[in-house]
Amino acid sequence: MDNKETNDLKDKRISALRASITNLEAKRSELEAELASITTKLKDDPNATVERHIRLLHDYNEIKDVGQGLMGLIADSKGVRQVDVEKEFGVGDQD
Template sequence: MAEREQRETVQASISELQAQEAELEREIAKIKSELRNDPDETVQRHIRLLHEYNEIKDVAQGLMGLIADAKGVRVVEIHKEYGVNEKD
């Protein structure tokens, strides 16, 4: 009799877990349907934009270095002159 009760308990647990899984799958589907864009596309777009930003920043830093050399001052002075702070 104890084995039968254990089997029924296990089966009840399995049924409960399957119901929970189904509910989670419904929630995931609902959330995905509410997203404006595909998450993978969004991540790829952000990566592309970050690369573009870094390239532009590198060019700007190079130009500021050339200006500093031409004026005979440190790059920090050029940053101050053009209003560029450490977080930019």
């Protein structure tokens, strides 16, 4: 292969890469616009929503721990297993 053919190949590759870059930049712009549009439709700030869910999960876990502790006390006072007390109160495995 001579220099002209090598240069032609390089020019074709460069042109293809430039076209690819242009297409990717256009796609990025489209995605950024879509993201901005979706973000404006959100009721609350996403970070605030995540923080709220974390706080609510923490509250839920504390309440669940208290409930399990109470059922443990009831089980001890009755002399039965805690699982039996949970069944008595309708608490399932998914609760």
